């Protein structure tokens with residue numbers, strides 16, 4: 750999104766009548782647009798970032814945006830390990846460093862994992878969970894961490910696993926990580942049509958393209974009512 754579309758989005762979003770008691774709303778803009786969200790000062794919206802540096806504090810790391818700098822901007826959540834970041838070379842060691850840096854800055858990590866289409870067709874859900882989440886085993890944390898199951902083949906494609914499959918992945922992920930400090934959300938082609946069903950089996954949604962239009966986002970948020 751560019752500056753004008755972010756401002757238009759926020760103008761429209763801030764006029765919505767939202768019963769925010771039902772769900773926590775987190776908006777994760779590009780880092781450069783975070784101050785715009787902050788200016789709207791919406792008490793019912795938490796600000797998230799789309800990434801952070803592996804370094805916790807600023808220093809001689811040209812171009813890096815550290816978790817501690819994000820915290821100064823009022824950021825409460827950060828998406829880590831999104832497949833679009835992994836395409837650019839982010840690996841599990843880097844994600845672990847980012848988790849550590851964000852927790853130290855009191856920012857809750859939203860750690861993404863998911864299988865590609867080939868893995869989806871050839872692996873069972875338990876194997877997928879073990880393979881994709883093993884790097885988190887033994888992570889010693891006292892704070893909340895959000896785990897976002899985002900099948901790569903579903904992101905932006907309009908294709909979505911059925912609820913049985915999503916439930917199998919999330920249930921295995923809970924068993925595998927064996928920790929109360931995790932919340933489990935789903936992302937990938939979420940719309941108002943599928944949101945209510947997914948919310949019955951997950952702690953929340955990570956919404957991409959449908960969140961760019963306020964009316965579509967509003968329709969999805971309304972799915973939280975009466976759950």
Ligand SMILES: O=C(CO)COP(=O)(O)O
Pocket residue numbers: 831899903904905906907936937938939955956957958959
């Ligand atoms: O990647 C996503 C959110 O991080 C999901 O994107 P879509 O909702 O557009 O599939």
